[in-house]
Amino acid sequence: MLPHGAVCKPGQSRLNKTGSWREFRPNVAFNNCNGCGICESYCPDSCILIKDSVSIVDYDYCKGCGICAEECPKDAIMMEKEVK
Amino acid sequence: MHEKKVMEGSVAVAHAIKSAKAQVIAAYPISPQTHIIEEIAKMIADNTCKSTFIRVDSEFSAASVVYGASATGVRSYTASSSQGLLLMSEVLYAMAGTRLPVVITGVNRTVSAPITIQPDLQDSMALRDSGIIQLYVESIQEAYATHIQAFKLAEDHDVLLPVMVCMDGWILTHLYEPVKLEEQELIDKFLPSYKPKYMLDSKAPLTYGSYADDEVSEFRFMMHFAQEKAKEKINSIAREYENVFGDYFGGIIDHYFCDDAEIVIVAMGSVIGTLKEAIHEIRKSGTKIGLLKVRSYRPFPGEEILDVVKDAKIVAVIDKSLSVGQGGQLASDLKAAFYNKKAPYVLSCIAGMGGREIAMKGINKIIEKCKLALENDSVPFTEYIDLKEEYLK
Amino acid sequence: MNGFNKENLLASGHRACPGCGAAIGVRQILKATGRDVIVVSATGCVETFTSPYGQSAWEVPWIHSLFENSAPIASGVSAALEVLSKETKVVVISGDGATFDIGFGGLSGMFERNSDVTYICYDNEAYMNTGVQRSGATPYCASTTTTPVGQYSIGKLENKKDMPAIAMAHGIEYVATTSIAYPNDLMKKVTKAINIKGSKYIQIHTPCCIGWGFDPSKTIKIAKLAVETGLVPIFEKEKGKSLVSKRINKKVPVKEYLLSQGRFSHLFKEEEREKIINEIQLLCDKNIEIFNI
Numbered sequence: 001m002l003p004h005g006a007v008c009k010p011g012q013s014r015l016n017k018t019g020s021w022r023e024f025r026p027n028v029a030f031n032n033c034n035g036c037g038i039c040e041s042y043c044p045d046s047c048i049l050i051k052d053s054v055s056i057v058d059y060d061y062c063k064g065c066g067i068c069a070e071e072c073p074k075d076a077i078m079m080e081k082e083v084k
Numbered sequence: 085m086h087e088k089k090v091m092e093g094s095v096a097v098a099h100a101i102k103s104a105k106a107q108v109i110a111a112y113p114i115s116p117q118t119h120i121i122e123e124i125a126k127m128i129a130d131n132t133c134k135s136t137f138i139r140v141d142s143e144f145s146a147a148s149v150v151y152g153a154s155a156t157g158v159r160s161y162t163a164s165s166s167q168g169l170l171l172m173s174e175v176l177y178a179m180a181g182t183r184l185p186v187v188i189t190g191v192n193r194t195v196s197a198p199i200t201i202q203p204d205l206q207d208s209m210a211l212r213d214s215g216i217i218q219l220y221v222e223s224i225q226e227a228y229a230t231h232i233q234a235f236k237l238a239e240d241h242d243v244l245l246p247v248m249v250c251m252d253g254w255i256l257t258h259l260y261e262p263v264k265l266e267e268q269e270l271i272d273k274f275l276p277s278y279k280p281k282y283m284l285d286s287k288a289p290l291t292y293g294s295y296a297d298d299e300v301s302e303f304r305f306m307m308h309f310a311q312e313k314a315k316e317k318i319n320s321i322a323r324e325y326e327n328v329f330g331d332y333f334g335g336i337i338d339h340y341f342c343d344d345a346e347i348v349i350v351a352m353g354s355v356i357g358t359l360k361e362a363i364h365e366i367r368k369s370g371t372k373i374g375l376l377k378v379r380s381y382r383p384f385p386g387e388e389i390l391d392v393v394k395d396a397k398i399v400a401v402i403d404k405s406l407s408v409g410q411g412g413q414l415a416s417d418l419k420a421a422f423y424n425k426k427a428p429y430v431l432s433c434i435a436g437m438g439g440r441e442i443a444m445k446g447i448n449k450i451i452e453k454c455k456l457a458l459e460n461d462s463v464p465f466t467e468y469i470d471l472k473e474e475y476l477k
Numbered sequence: 478m479n480g481f482n483k484e485n486l487l488a489s490g491h492r493a494c495p496g497c498g499a500a501i502g503v504r505q506i507l508k509a510t511g512r513d514v515i516v517v518s519a520t521g522c523v524e525t526f527t528s529p530y531g532q533s534a535w536e537v538p539w540i541h542s543l544f545e546n547s548a549p550i551a552s553g554v555s556a557a558l559e560v561l562s563k564e565t566k567v568v569v570i571s572g573d574g575a576t577f578d579i580g581f582g583g584l585s586g587m588f589e590r591n592s593d594v595t596y597i598c599y600d601n602e603a604y605m606n607t608g609v610q611r612s613g614a615t616p617y618c619a620s621t622t623t624t625p626v627g628q629y630s631i632g633k634l635e636n637k638k639d640m641p642a643i644a645m646a647h648g649i650e651y652v653a654t655t656s657i658a659y660p661n662d663l664m665k666k667v668t669k670a671i672n673i674k675g676s677k678y679i680q681i682h683t684p685c686c687i688g689w690g691f692d693p694s695k696t697i698k699i700a701k702l703a704v705e706t707g708l709v710p711i712f713e714k715e716k717g718k719s720l721v722s723k724r725i726n727k728k729v730p731v732k733e734y735l736l737s738q739g740r741f742s743h744l745f746k747e748e749e750r751e752k753i754i755n756e757i758q759l760l761c762d763k764n765i766e767i768f769n770i
Contacts (some may be wrong), residue, residue: 152550
């Protein structure tokens, strides 16, 4: 604990794996994805990234909000029920 | 070489802030603080003071500006009084909790309602739980010295708390006296530039002001512990100042003629000057009376006071303020420190509110009440020394 | 769409609701600012979901003080940076409650001093963090927990406070409105603003699924609708230049926007409250005319 009045280190929210919140998970159909990046710019949780021209979801943090699926211009993302 | 000039108390404070090389200053005018900030503004306009002065829209903003500046790693200062201190109180609590070493001049003036611009300690008393260190000065020269000492104290890495230098409004801010202005080179050596422990810096990002749940317990304890540590720092800084500049006004406390005293008066602020003269007179008549000056009110020097007055029969505490519904704050704190220990009686005396003068008459009345209490072996909870009975009918 | 390859400076694991518009806004803002920035935030949604002790989501230096003072704090940070000769930009990210209401005085003071600060207000149109109470930014007839719909109430009676106009009235360097629906527009405006000296004000419309009553996946759709009806005009005004607005390609009747959210559902229950819907449509039409969108 830093002894300096509630001052703390950056980026430690990653300790909190918000993926456990989700009820639906986004699945990316790589064939349809053209790596446009729209999903990445709209994701509230920085958990969809463009790698090698396709979208990759970070399921550790994805809360399953469904914005990516809704906004994908290629309908390449489908929301499916999360299996716990 | 130091310079000795006759000047107004406010101007002396401005000189201290200039010499302490405060980097960012923000203030909003309120009587009787105005002359301090006006003098600083004049010094900046003449380029004799190199501080950045932000003229803000309210005291809340003033405290917020220095909060932001201090967090970004610069020496910061503000001043206010009465309503202004209350308005900035939310920020001051946050400042202490975030451990920002801002120096604040608290020009003591009572608090509305009724509205008045007369001095008493009701304003700074309202902030005694905040975590801010409170030092009360007796004279203009002490105000000058204590502001310089305050930066050194606040910025000490074991302390890192805001420090409020409390000085009675009008009595100390608007009086003219000869003041010794110290040599800048010596001040620079006594008070080197601020080296922050942490700060907002894009090269080493930190998150300030995160929210804690019950870790608040630890953070609050650490503040309290820092104030405990500050006691010895206040003492050592005062002695160091004496070594360099030759002036000593006390550490956390100071005392006069307490060695053989049967009655000791305990007080803070400018009334100490009046009491010092009175003590001399009263002693001539044979009454064994002593004076204890509380210089640091927070951290509270309870043990240290007891150590000085333990052999006295009774201690009369003058409060120029009132915790409505309970009593005098300084007296209550002292009673708490004395409780469960072998200690003299404590007589709480309320006097001097709203700028009502505490003069020989009042002091004699206090001594009378002390003697009566000793005679009857019974001490009333509070004595109101100077109430005008005719108004209360 | 550029920006997806910019460094992500809001770490995952923050506690925003799924689909949070404000979180999208913060991410887009930080893409534009990059690392050399100090962010100041007021108490509110963004502050709360990004900064639990020991789990901060901020990768840039960030300071939270109180609810009403992000503007003067930013003034202080900016003054200190100047003293230290550092070029780091100062950006405020505070909500509508902190900006329109409780922080109004301090903000006006900051504008008047022309402090070198980019003040960005994320506008989710109520005090969302404390449970959806109305703010000065809540639109006409929206239902909130302190302006609930009831037998004798149709929601908030007052109009939305026009903060961009108030900012412009201060004569500051740059005032702009934008929306998370248009990330390129948002990032361009933030980039422009941070490189102007003096005070800048940017208001970002950030829909809130919980507070407004819609499915989290629809956040961007609703943000777009708000703009397409003319209810939320998108424009920018640089000092000394004319106001430039973003034209709407296809105007949408405001009814469609109102129907999409739970907070306006009372306008369609029992009989459609035509009169009120017409009043709101008039607001949109006025905006379309004034801003030439």
